[in-house]
Amino acid sequence: MSSPAFVGIATRGSAEFMSPTSQVAEAMRGFSSEIGALSAFRLESCIHCGICADSCHFYIATEDPQYTPIWKVEPFKQAYKRESSAFAPLFRLFGLKREVTAAQLAEWQHLLFDSCNMCGRCSLICPMGIDVAALIEQARHAMFDAGLAPKELYDKAAHQRQTGQPEESAEPYRDQLLAIGREFNVEMPMDRPEADVMLCVPRTDIEHYPSAVAALARVMQHLGVSCTFRSDGLVAENYGYFAGGKSWQRDISLRLIEQAIACKAKTLLVPECGHAYTALRWEAADLYGKPLPFQVRHVTEFLADALRAGDLKLRAAATGPTTFHDPCQLVRKGGVQDAPRAIMKALGVELHELENHGGFAFCCGGGGGVLDIERAAPLRYRTMEIKLREIDDTGARTFLTTCSDCRRTFDDAQAHFGWDKAPESLLELVAASLVNAEGTN
């Protein structure tokens, strides 16, 4: 039996290394091994009402029934019924459920990766209370095991697992980070042996939004928090999570966990990155195998705590009419519901909520690794129109969010549609609105 790494090689161009049949067997075995009581219950509960379609921006934008969320796990439902359910022997004996074929599974790559942001909106609409997003995440694991993860995600995950960086960079991120510190005139705490808070950054910020990286360091400095970056655990993103490689996701998370333990951090601070929050806050301990010896906080939670404690004073930010995009992984799935709005309130932001906001916000369209999948771009642009229209409808001039992947997605839309708005980072706005000890900027 091949190891996942071997499967990965097959994906990277030489599919003949693994026959389609064994690919499927692999995927289904992977899926079966992950089926526990909870997932089985979810698969059992579906009554084919199709209501989840009406929560999904991919379906709403296209009215194409194949984008119905639960349909995206159809082969796995089929496999469960056939392999693990109570009547599996009957299903097999009478051929009531066909064996999942390689062609079928390959077809579903589009549905499980290109057209799903794992945003979890469907989990809120299901009248049976099925957490559809959780099922899709498990289906992705199986697809990865079958060697059917999209090339972009697979490659980045493999690279990140091996090197700690999803891609080659001209200079190591450590050096880039220090350069940003010099450029923005802020001290980058790097590789301190001990710190209360361990920081990390989205590599999106390093490459596209260095000001956001500087803002993080500036705010931490302002608060006088004992904190540090660790050059062996810098990147917040987790491509293992996107690609569905569970063991890879664990290996990637372990870098951060080990560094946080090494510097005796009490808190691992997740920067403005949604899926990093899900991966570290809600999945890492399971992969690690025991509870983490530190707490995991999102930067907005950390700042909201500081606001409440009176440690952080902000002056009003003159942003004019402003709207806010709720990153799904943080707000809907992660439970960071109040912190961003508490901060905006402290900033005196004139907030005009989107039609669908808070836990019910639509995804930016780039989540779940979709932004990285090149061939998914046309579909992604179609689905984004819903979101862009909602933003336009608020009449806001400023548009905030607190996830660099979301931000990247909107920037990409700006370029594609010639849209007149650009997302701004809430963290950067905080950094720009700090009130120093003397009460001035």
Place this chain on the structure above:
Amino acid sequence: MTDTSDAPLVGETLRRHGISRRGFIKFCTATASAMALPPWMGVAMAEQLRNAPRPSVVYLSFQECTGCLESFTRSFAPTIEQLIFNVISLDYDETLMAAAGDAAESALAKAMHDNFGKYVLVVDGSIPTGADGGYCTIGGRSATDILREAAKGAAAIVCVGTCSSYGGIAFADPNPTTAWPVSAIVEDKPIINVPGCPPIAEVITGTLLQFVTTGKVPDLDEQRRPKVFFGNTIHDRCYRRPFYDQGKFAKSFDDEGARNGWCLLELGCKGPTTYNACATVKWNGGTSFPIESGHGCIGCSEPGFWDKGSLYSTLSSAVWGKAGEAGPRQVLEVGAAAVAVGVVLGVASAGVSRLRQHRSEHDGIQPSGDDQP
């Protein structure tokens, strides 16, 4: 009793007994009313009967309780006297005839001989076939033999009562005498069943009268019952039906609902599945019928009613075993057994699934953190 080989016409007999035309029309009108026929049919029947010959009737009783005959003799329209003296010639009936012993048996032989092929054979009681027919013998001959012989020359057989129609109480589990209904013994003669325990008197006389009037077997349902009397359920014609439709039900025999005359369905009334004329013809000369007296229908004119569970269990309720009424105890028994088997199968199924999962982990897939939400 009259010699009938060249039987006098009914009309002639009537005149001889001083019954006027109006009296006979009235009698036929009452009979038509009892048979739920359109009223003008009474007049037509009167005209037809006046010109019909009086047929010979032979009445045989086997394994029975004489309840049917008791009912028969209490017919009000027509009365048994009117029937016997004016319309038919009752040539043999052990209980009613004056003759006894050999005289009675020879009357039977003579009637069967003289009217061969023309007489009506009325039977009440089931026919026991166990012990070589020894459970019921008359003059040393078994019921089966007597029936077979009498049936040979009969124009038709009228089975009076549930026993001759369906086997009745003797036929009920465990049927110790191996009793059978007439239809199981005689297969080559038209059989008209008039079931009931007992049947309504007017239904017995009405059926005979109708056969005599028309000379034909009336329209029968699948239980070979005359549709004219057995075409509707008790429930369909019940005066308490409006309460059923309103959802007003007596819950016990002495509650408010019972006193208000509400529907007795929940007290076990079998009216909805029982076909009989009780609700229209009624009993004792149209005085009332069981439901009117506050007791549900027990379904006595339906096959096998003795074996259909308690008379007091609701019609739609489940039945347990051959006859017993079901209850929570059976649900618990069946449920517990089924649940136990289900648990065993479920545990086995889950065990197999977990084994398969365990194996696949050893096959190289990394253990995965199952099921985080």
Place this chain on the structure above:
Amino acid sequence: MSRLSDIPIRVLPSVAAPAAGDGLGGGLGGGVHAILAELVTLLEGLVDLEHGGMIDLHSLPMDPRDRTALQHALGKGEVHATLDAQGLSQFQETSVPGIWWIEHRDPSGELVAELLEVAAVPAILACARDEIATGPGVLRSRIAGLDTRAGQGGHDRHQ
């Protein structure tokens, strides 16, 4: 209930007299309307085709209140006739011309049929033609009988 005396007895208001305003809907069967409607049809048939008809009340599911309501609706007319043959029969004209309420009783006084007949006169009351045809003969023989008696002084005797 262990003893008969434990069962409470309650006297219900008489059903014979419907309460004021009970109208035709007083009974349970709800058939009174239907009966009256059928009578209208039969009466129209009697006017147009000279062919009336009968309704058998015995076979209709009616409770006492229905019956009373029907009696109230039809009322009592002028003519009342009695037939004495195989028991007494009563013919009561209703207040609606052409409708007769007929009760047939057997010799023991039991009600054996109850009908509404729509006709000028209930058919059973009229003498049949063949019976009338025997009339002259009967009378002639009686006349002969009278003559004989006058001659012989014998006692009166009916056939």
Place this chain on the structure above:
Amino acid sequence: MDLLGFARGPAFWGALAVFFLGVVWRIVSFALLRIRRDRNRPRNGMAKSIGEGLLVIGTRSWPHREFIGRTGAGEALGYSYHLGLFTIVLLFTPHIAFLGSLLGFTWPGLPSSIVTIVSVLTATLFLAVLFRRVTNPVMRLLSNFDDYFSWAITMLVILTGLAATAHVGARYETLLGLHILSFDALLVWFPFGKLMHAFYIFPSRAINGILLSRKGATS
């Protein structure tokens, strides 16, 4: 034994046994699969999570404001025929008598005429539901044998019940026998198809509600 006797006797008890056995078999088969402990530090404690999770049983009975526009009508259709079915099953006096004979207690019912009206309405809604399943592209794609068979068998029970009440097509005892027999068939089918959602719906909502509440996530 006549049809009615068979339907409410051996057939019913056989069906009831299959029902119990199948339901337990099916539930135990997945309930005994692994349940991995969640080692991530919860946002909300157990008590709060359970409290909020149980609330989801109620809140998920109607779509969130954000979804009503797209799903309100469809869900209303779904719930209304369910309400109709509950009314018929639980409030029709002969049904109460049936259940009462099995459970040992009864409760008041509705007038038969009202139940008949509800039944006709429910049957109509049921047709609408099928029409929707066949015409709505999403539902048509998701539907399989289970959906159509479960629909058909439930519809059969409704129709035979209506026929028995109205005495249409055959004698009452035959229709009643067919009605009970079709119900027996439904009992047998129950554990094998989607009808199981009757057992799943509330625990499923609650469990996922609890897990979401544990994270403080939107539910």
